Amino acid sequence: MEAVARLRAQAPAVWEPAFADAEDCLLSMDQCVVRGQHYFVKGLIEIPVIGSDEVFSWGVWVSLSRESFSRASDLWDRPGREAEKPYFGWLTTDLPVYPATTLNLKTRVHTRPVGERPFVELEPTDHPLAIEQRTGISPERVREIASAVLHAGDGEQQ
Incomplete structure (x- = not known):
């Protein structure tokens, strides 16, 4: 299978x-x-690929409370930050390959070691994305998602 x-x-x-020029707005890589x-x-929302050791990852944005964001920011470059308890958040990325919107799905954001993106755990609901995170997806589904997103121009491969 391809990477x-x-x-x-x-x-x-x-x-x-328009937010890019506003003093009270910031957009960085993280x-x-x-x-x-x-x-x-x-x-990252990570989805196991069935029949392999591979993981399919969605790079997504999650909203946090001011307090959680402040805490996460304070610990951003601190070794041992992965011991932090998960933060509650709302998914703020719409993934167009799902029949129902992914906006505002409940999440738990798990901090990882410095240099690694947080792991985003979806609330275990009946939303197709949450089901895929729990049960995994086939290699064919990975190719289907990648093709749909890349052909639609709604994402880019990282």
Whole structure:
């Protein structure tokens, strides 16, 4: 099988290009602040690929409370940060390959060692994305997702 794709979103769904010049907004590779009131971190939803040791990853944005974002930021470059308890968040990336929107799915953001993106655990619901995270997907499904996203121009391979 080809290398398993990692598909990523450039910014949270609420980000607008006009925010780039605003003093109370920030968009980096890992964090985002909108109007000094909404806080986001980038993480990975990892989905096991059935029949292999591979993992398919979605690079997504999750909104956090001000307190959780502040805590995560304080620990961003600190060794041992992976011992931090998970943060509650809302998924703020719409993944267009699912029949129902992925916006506002409940998540838990698990901090990993410095240099690694957080792991985003979805609440175990009946949403197709949450089911795939729990049960895994076939290599054919990986190719289907990658093809649909890349052909639609809604994502890019990382």
